[in-house]
Amino acid sequence: MKNGKMVLVNILFSLMIVFVFAFQAQAGEVYKLGLSLAITGPTSDAGDPYSKGVEDYFRYANDMKILGNDKIECTIRDDQYKTSITKRNFEDFLDQGIVFYLNYSTGSTLALKKDFEEEQMPVIPASFHAGNLIDSNYIFLPIASYSAQAIGLAEYIVKHHKGGTPKVAMFIHPSAFGRGPVSDVEKAVKAGLDMEIVEIVEHGKDLDNTAMLKRLLSKNVQYVISQTIQSPVATMLKDASRLGIVAKSFGEKGKITFTGCHYTGGNDLVALAGAASENYYWTTSYIVTSEPGAGTDAQLALAKRYGRDDKAANSHNYANGVMVAQVATELIRRAKAKGKKITKENLYAELQDMNGMNAFYPVTTVGPVTYSKTDHAGVDTLQMYAVQNGVFHSVGRPFIPEYTGKIK
Amino acid sequence: MSANRWLTTGNYFTSYKDEQRLFFKHLDRTIFSLFLTALFVWPLLFHLSNKYMLVIDNILIAVVAVMGLNIVTGFAGLISIGHAAFVGIGAYTIASFVRVLGDSHVLLTHAWPLMIILSGVVGALFGAIAGLPAMRLKHLYLAIATLSFQMIFTWTINFMDFFDQGQTIAVSRVFWFTGKLARKQHYFFWYYVILVVIVIMGFGVRNLLRTRYGRCLSAVRDNDRAADAMGMHPGLTKVYAFALAGCFAGVAGALHAYVYRGVGIESLSLHESIIYLAMAIVGGLGTLNGSFWGPAAIIILELQMETLAENASSLLPSGMNLATALKPLSFGLVIVLFLMFEPRGIANWWRIVRSYTKLWPFRY
Numbered sequence: 001m002k003n004g005k006m007v008l009v010n011i012l013f014s015l016m017i018v019f020v021f022a023f024q025a026q027a028g029e030v031y032k033l034g035l036s037l038a039i040t041g042p043t044s045d046a047g048d049p050y051s052k053g054v055e056d057y058f059r060y061a062n063d064m065k066i067l068g069n070d071k072i073e074c075t076i077r078d079d080q081y082k083t084s085i086t087k088r089n090f091e092d093f094l095d096q097g098i099v100f101y102l103n104y105s106t107g108s109t110l111a112l113k114k115d116f117e118e119e120q121m122p123v124i125p126a127s128f129h130a131g132n133l134i135d136s137n138y139i140f141l142p143i144a145s146y147s148a149q150a151i152g153l154a155e156y157i158v159k160h161h162k163g164g165t166p167k168v169a170m171f172i173h174p175s176a177f178g179r180g181p182v183s184d185v186e187k188a189v190k191a192g193l194d195m196e197i198v199e200i201v202e203h204g205k206d207l208d209n210t211a212m213l214k215r216l217l218s219k220n221v222q223y224v225i226s227q228t229i230q231s232p233v234a235t236m237l238k239d240a241s242r243l244g245i246v247a248k249s250f251g252e253k254g255k256i257t258f259t260g261c262h263y264t265g266g267n268d269l270v271a272l273a274g275a276a277s278e279n280y281y282w283t284t285s286y287i288v289t290s291e292p293g294a295g296t297d298a299q300l301a302l303a304k305r306y307g308r309d310d311k312a313a314n315s316h317n318y319a320n321g322v323m324v325a326q327v328a329t330e331l332i333r334r335a336k337a338k339g340k341k342i343t344k345e346n347l348y349a350e351l352q353d354m355n356g357m358n359a360f361y362p363v364t365t366v367g368p369v370t371y372s373k374t375d376h377a378g379v380d381t382l383q384m385y386a387v388q389n390g391v392f393h394s395v396g397r398p399f400i401p402e403y404t405g406k407i408k
Numbered sequence: 409m410s411a412n413r414w415l416t417t418g419n420y421f422t423s424y425k426d427e428q429r430l431f432f433k434h435l436d437r438t439i440f441s442l443f444l445t446a447l448f449v450w451p452l453l454f455h456l457s458n459k460y461m462l463v464i465d466n467i468l469i470a471v472v473a474v475m476g477l478n479i480v481t482g483f484a485g486l487i488s489i490g491h492a493a494f495v496g497i498g499a500y501t502i503a504s505f506v507r508v509l510g511d512s513h514v515l516l517t518h519a520w521p522l523m524i525i526l527s528g529v530v531g532a533l534f535g536a537i538a539g540l541p542a543m544r545l546k547h548l549y550l551a552i553a554t555l556s557f558q559m560i561f562t563w564t565i566n567f568m569d570f571f572d573q574g575q576t577i578a579v580s581r582v583f584w585f586t587g588k589l590a591r592k593q594h595y596f597f598w599y600y601v602i603l604v605v606i607v608i609m610g611f612g613v614r615n616l617l618r619t620r621y622g623r624c625l626s627a628v629r630d631n632d633r634a635a636d637a638m639g640m641h642p643g644l645t646k647v648y649a650f651a652l653a654g655c656f657a658g659v660a661g662a663l664h665a666y667v668y669r670g671v672g673i674e675s676l677s678l679h680e681s682i683i684y685l686a687m688a689i690v691g692g693l694g695t696l697n698g699s700f701w702g703p704a705a706i707i708i709l710e711l712q713m714e715t716l717a718e719n720a721s722s723l724l725p726s727g728m729n730l731a732t733a734l735k736p737l738s739f740g741l742v743i744v745l746f747l748m749f750e751p752r753g754i755a756n757w758w759r760i761v762r763s764y765t766k767l768w769p770f771r772y
Contacts (some may be wrong), residue, residue: 080735083675
């Protein structure tokens with residue numbers, strides 16, 4: 001009887017051990033990633049949907065077992081758009097043992113560049129500032145840089161302008177983020193782009209742009225290229241609309257055609273500027289949900305799956321967040337498929353291999369994501385959109401700016 | 409005063425010399441020595457992650473800056489709302505050398521103690537210049553003058569190519585006797601450096617208050633006309649108060665540049681000036697130990713509010729962006745509450761605790 005009991009105990013104990021080990025094997029590995037961004041504070045209107053995009057896609061990847069039993073654990077921290085907090089968050093992520101890092105602002109990306117180099121940490125920021133890539137091996141922009149976007153807009157203006165050299169003003173944010181593309185557009189002009197930059201306006205926190213707009217008009221400026229955030233553009237558009245100087249068609253004579261880079265547009269601009277946003281031309285590499293397509297369906301389905309409201313679901317910054325999470329997941333998937341251990345070094349190598357036949361096609365962008373040792377800008381393709389009847393619609397086909405290559 | 413300074417239970421001064429002692433009792437000195445030893449020893453015994461070492465370094469840098477602000481606002485009674493600009497002067501002194509010599513120049517990487525002292529000197533120089541209006545202005549008018557200095561500083565940095573228009577100017581890692589400082593030692597190393605700086609500067613302030621120059625500060629604060637009548641020079645006193653504040657701020661700025669390994673205008677804005685002022689008020693204006701309590705309290709409060717805002721952002725409706733408001737609201741509320749209920753700051757709580765224990769074991 002006693003022996004029988006002992007046998008039973010042994011069997012139960014053995015079963016328990018087998019069960020525990022089997023469960024552990026089934027649980028798979030956990031890959032740690034980190035994202036520091038402005039969920040509150042300045043630019044949180046972009047940061048909030050961006051963080052939701054990242055969060056939702058990683059949840060989706062885990063739920064759909066894209067990495068098998070392995071899971072991605074991405075810690076998302078709010079830095080309130082302050083570099084000192086971003087630095088603290090990054091140190092925290094390093095302590096946690098992250099293998100890939102997602103950053104946000106231009107200022108913090110530039111400030112932490114040396115840390116990324118020292119830690120050899122591959123990074124994708126939400127900032128598309130070309131300066132991020134100078135003296136850096138580990139920063140990868142998700143899409144074309146602000147410079148490429150501004151040059152793309154300039155090329156579009158030159159191509160579609162009728163009668164002589166177009167006169168253009170640049171309306172920029174008073175920071176590295178805003179100023180960055182100016183010198184590159186100037187270089188493109190020197191390299192032969194037939195355009196005259198009449199004035200560069202660094203906006204403040206003006207609530208009225210009447211004087212500036214009248215001045216631009218008096219200088220025969222026909223186009224404005226904006227590289228800033230939505231709110232100052234909305235103020236400018238409202239004033240322009242009140243003055244009746246917004247071009248009804250692209251390049252209309254005697255009026256001004258307003259154009260802008262990624263962070264100037266999207267649904268938030270339409271919400272802020274209302275009817276004044278009509279005929280605003282905007283470029284980005286992301287899809288917009290007002291255009292039907294596989295990307296739109298996927299984005300809306302993802303947002304719906306995780307209970308996001310319409311505002312977040314239709315935000316191009318939500319698409320932005322989804323896309324960087326897609327890239328990170330794809331890198332891990334590829335490294336796993338090759339039997340590599342998931343480390344920052346291997347993910348870095350995978351990033352550099354993401355080109356040619358290995359290019360990645362997320363449905364959330366208008367072109368493929370390509371990186372190499374020398375190319376650290378993901379989606380090179382841009383799409384022009386314009387507001388028609390209160391929503392952004394694509395204008396023409398996606399394009400790659402020519403002068404970005406010429407000014408290198 | 410009791411002949412045996414171990415047994416004394418109160419302050420029974422029999423001479424001015426007695427009253428000028430740094431430590432009234434041997435027990436005070438012993439406790440202080442033990443506390444100081446603990447501050448130097450604990451990092452060797454307990455491992456703290458880089459994140460929290462950075463937070464502690466940040467508190468200590470703020471302590472240096474707030475000691476300076478306390479000299480000008482607390483002891484001399486001159487409102488300064490441009491203190492972050494003085495910190496910026498120190499930080500941008502380092503940045504200027506980086507721009508001219510390169511960030512890996514031996515002066516910056518090896519002679520960093522000299523660079524920190526130099527930043528203090530430059531800070532003092534700018535402090536004295538910015539303090540010149542204090543010879544003519546008082547109260548709110550002086551506050552506006554210091555605010556102007558902050559504005560001029562921000563504008564200058566933002567629009568000068570030499571300072572990279574406010575973008576971060578990177579600073580290299582420094583060298584120590586063991587060679588180039590490794591990443592893992594960085595915050596640990598600077599903890600000790602800043603601690604040494606605080607001890608030196610803390611004793612400096614404590615000693616300053618025992619000199620005629622220190623007493624001039626208090627006299628000018630209490631009544632500058634009376635001080636003038638007593639043979640003091642209120643104008644000169646105000647200028648050197650600003651110069652000293654600038655010196656402390658300059659040192660803090662240099663330390664900030666080295667700890668964060670970069671200088672950017674973002675950390676030196678008017679908002680930071682207000683935070684320094686809040687630290688001084690919450691800690692206790694006109695007290696040395698208030699300069700320690702204030703930064704610790706405010707930075708820990710900030711950390712807690714960050715966590716709260718982060719958690720709240722997922723619960724509160726995003727459209728209203730209520731989570732964004734949590735931090736400034738709580739921050740403002742703390743300052744208002746301190747001004748209303750404890751205008752003497754946390755330092756007063758410390759004073760009360762000390763007075764309770766002063767007569768121990770013979771309280772009555």
